[in-house]
Amino acid sequence: MGSTKQSILAGLFSIITIGILTFLTYRTEFGVFLLASFGSSMVLLYGYPESPFAQPKNVFFGHLVTAIVGLLFLHFVPLPIFLTIPLAVGFGVGLMILLNVTHPPAGGNPIIVIIGSVSFDYLLSPVISGAVIIIISAIIINKLILKKSYPSQK
Structure with a gap:
């Protein structure tokens, strides 16, 4: 079970990071x-x-990876949405695991992409630009403020 301090700090730094993305x-x-x-x-x-x-x-x-999968299914798989969404999620999850880049929250990206009917520009903004910002924020906050070893040194 998480500590009170851990939960407060996680909430606070989530507010800051999502606040930056929202402001931008x-x-x-x-x-x-x-x-x-x-x-x-x-x-x-x-x-x-x-x-x-x-x-x-x-x-x-x-x-x-999962955003690309969602875009490929959206634009190139001519099936009804009730089939493209589960297929895209399954392919995205499988590909993340295969490529050893599993990030559970990303499993929802094909749903977001397909429901939103987005263009390939979506990869640059918000996927790549937003991911870079949250990673930089996490490195700064975890390493410099919380003094945690992040990214993990394997």
Whole structure:
């Protein structure tokens, strides 16, 4: 069970990180930086940064791989949505595991991509740009503020 301090700090740093993405999305002209699954990423990055699923490689490539899978199914698999969504999620999860870049929150990306009917530009903004920002934030906060060994040194 997590400690009170751990839970408060995880919540606080989640507010800060998602706050940065929200500010960039709604108060600047730089583009979209928010992805719903980034909220789930906060649980791992600030609650359990030692987890293999919270490591930068997993965060970045997990989000990227599953978003690509979602886009490929959306644009190139001519099936009804009730089939494309579960197929895309399954392929995305399987590919993350195969490539050793598992990041559980990214499993929702194909759903987001398909329901949102997004274009391939979505990969750059919000997927890549947002993932880079949350990874940089997690490194700064975990390493410099919380004095945790993040990313994990294997």
